Amino acid sequence: MKIKLISLFSLALMFVVTACDEYLDVMPDSRTELDSDEKITKLLANAYPDNTFIFTTEMASDNTDWKENDYSSVNNVQDQQFAWEDATENTGSDSPEDFWEGSYNAIATANHVLRAIEELGNPERLDAQRGEALLARAYNHFYLVNVFAKHYSEQTSETDLGIPYADQPETTVNPFYERQSVAETYRRIEKDLEEGLPLIDDNLYAVPKYHFNRKAAYAFAARFYLFTRKYDKVISAANEVLGEKPTIMIRNMKEFQSLTSDFQLRARHYVKTQHNANLLILTTYNYTYAFGNYNTGKKYAHTKTIASNETTQSAGPWGIYTGTLYYLPPSSYTQYIASPKIPYYFETTDPIAATGYRHSISVAFSADETLLCRAEAYIMKEDYANATNDLALWVTSRTTTGVSLTRTLVNEYYSNPELNYYIPADPTVKKQLHPEFPIVSQEQENFLQCLLHIRRIETIHEGLRWFDVKRFGIVIYRRYLDVNESVTVLDSLPVNDPRRAIQIPATVIKAGLAPNPR
Secondary structure, three states, X not given: OOOOOOOHHHHHHXXXXXXXXXXXXXXXXXXXXXXOHHHHHHHHHHHOOOOOOHHHHHHHOOOOEEEOOOOOXXXXXXXXXXXXXXXXXXXXXXXXXXXXXXXXXXXXXXXXXXXHHHXXXXXXHHHHHHHHHHHHHHHHHHHHHHHHOOOOOOOOOOOOEOOOOOOOOOOOOXXXXXXXXXXXHHHHHHHHHHHHHHHOOHHHOOOHHHOOOHHHHHHHHHHHHHHOOXXXXXXXXXXXXXXXXXXXXXXXXXXXXXXXXXXXXXXXXXXXXXOOOEEEEEEEOXXXXXXXXXXXXXXXXOXXXXXXXXXXXXXXXXXXXXXXXXXXXXXXXXXXXXXXXXXXXXXXXXXXXXXXXXXXXXXXXXXXHHHHHHHHHHHHOOOHHHHHHHHHHHHHHHEOOOOOOOHHHHXXXXXXXXXXXXXXOEOOOOOOOOOOOOOOOHHHHHHHHHHHHHHHHHOOOOOOHHHHHHHOOOOEEEEEEOOOOOEEEEEEEOOOOHHHOOOOOHHHHHOOOOOOOO
16 A cells, blocks of 8 residues: 555544554645645645545445455455455555545545635636546545445435535544435535536646546536436536547547557556546556456456356347457456456566555546446436437447447347346346336336446446446345356345445544444
């Protein structure tokens, strides 16, 4: 885990209750002297977390099985996340505690920037910096609440436990915090989002894709409004991202055919800032290498069984999988299937001792995923013509078969009586949906099944599947596969299981914050 100095207010936000005195005699960091535009702008790079939710939520999702092999887990955290157990230790860089701390540390940075701008009189010349700080604060709280709380619900969110919403710099050690409701957390996220979005200026940075630029901000808005089921706002925000010619914004997968099959080469090409599809790119110190072409952490993995029946090697209305079905096919290894999209880097700090940090780069928002947000909004509005257009664009951009996805094809494929609903021993791409909102027709379910199938392929290794599992009330299972692929069901996660809200860190529970029910 990368260690850096933190200020007192960051320390407080992380609910650390011991060993505080050592910080009292030291100048914190440069955050306490933000007396110039340059310092304010430079500090905003720290408003994004060093640690991500990807490892936690991908391990918890149905994108992972335990298969008998010679590989080990990364550590006990991976064992616990796969088993939906509360994490009891903080080992490495991607535990729930690291994500919590990294996010609140980033929030503390955003708050300090906002206070500094306020003390300068909120000049117009700093509007872009203020907008970015508001977006970063909203973004960090958005994923904290979606990981550590129940999904947003019109029926229960006023009473469901959310998270503390930190909107002021802290100046005292160990202030008292309470968890607000999920609904209140969302209201505050929306306020920051809507206040900050019009202030974003792409001219602030030479490489704006490492910060909240305009299109990334609207992509975030589309995802936020999708989770709150404000479908007109989803479409409006997605339109700002995709423009009048979405084909220009969608990833050009044909480029990968000119590259060698080297996994890391393809992954590094995937995250390049030059691609229109990549809207916000984040660097993290994490375990995303567990989703690459390394054996590390593959005790629990995206197995051939999952891939061939449910995800990146499954059949769809676009055709049956072959190695040439996709312009960018997943890479197949003995015990797992991986898509080259999250590259692995090693930052050497001591060449003699050969020590340093593992880290990676991931695409936090893409035009491709925003297209699918818009498609879902159209489906929920029963606008199947526009939904078909968006889903067909994904199929055309990804697959080589030349299949033109149509409304009829979607309905025929997902309502085919031979396509059964998933059961653990006989997995399929079609899972029972139990959302709190009504599915009004068979056609709407068919389109939702197609959308979820496509999104699961598109966002593999990104941790986003977990949120679809929660949003659509999908029952998932913990499966053990022996060497012959025989399935043993170890556990299941019903629709209302409290474990769908990852437990908050043990350190903050010890400090007095209310834990998630169990």
